[in-house]
Amino acid sequence: DQQVKQNSPSLSVQEGRISILNCDYTNSMFDYFLWYKKYPAEGPTFLISISSIKDKNEDGRFTVFLNKSAKHLSLHIVPSQPGDSAVYFCAASVSGTASKLTFGTGTRLQVTL
């Protein structure tokens, strides 16, 4: 039972344009969401997070949007840069569970010149 889903396994975007990565979840108990970036043979690097009391959080080029009614979140990267090419995982947790994370399957982003 995949509680966090990233339906696009890959995405290709031109440098300078916007990258939009999507994530859907099924567990309505999730109340904290995170995005991680991962390069091959490395551990995930934390990018940005959002609590369920918000619908938007912004940090530099990265913005995360949360639509609780649709159980959907998205990560916007603008402008996209070649160094953003990596696998992006969304993750979700439930308060009071020692922040156990449930990860999505990942989306491989390729930013082309």
Added chain:
Amino acid sequence: GAVVSQHPSWVICKSGTSVKIECRSLDFQATTMFWYRQFPKQSLMLMATSNEGSKATYEQGVEKDKFLINHASLTLSTLTVTSAHPEDSSFYICSARVTGRPQHFGDGTRLSIL
């Protein structure tokens, strides 16, 4: 800040041997450490959660006698894969966190059992 070191990064060993993987938080004291496993092209799957000085909490389907976790201090947790077999070959990643902060991950250990 928030550096997590994992060692070794790559292990190849014979079937039947035991392998120990270390996870250290280098610049902070971690209240909780987590161990994940990732198969190729799949998501990270949580194996267990460990708090310093207490027994690890294992996820459903993870054999605690197979995957021994020791969390001896606020900066060190170890995962021992006992009597490893080829099906245990995978990418193992640890993470550490302080209450109220996101998890920070190590760079993972690629384990190959021949």
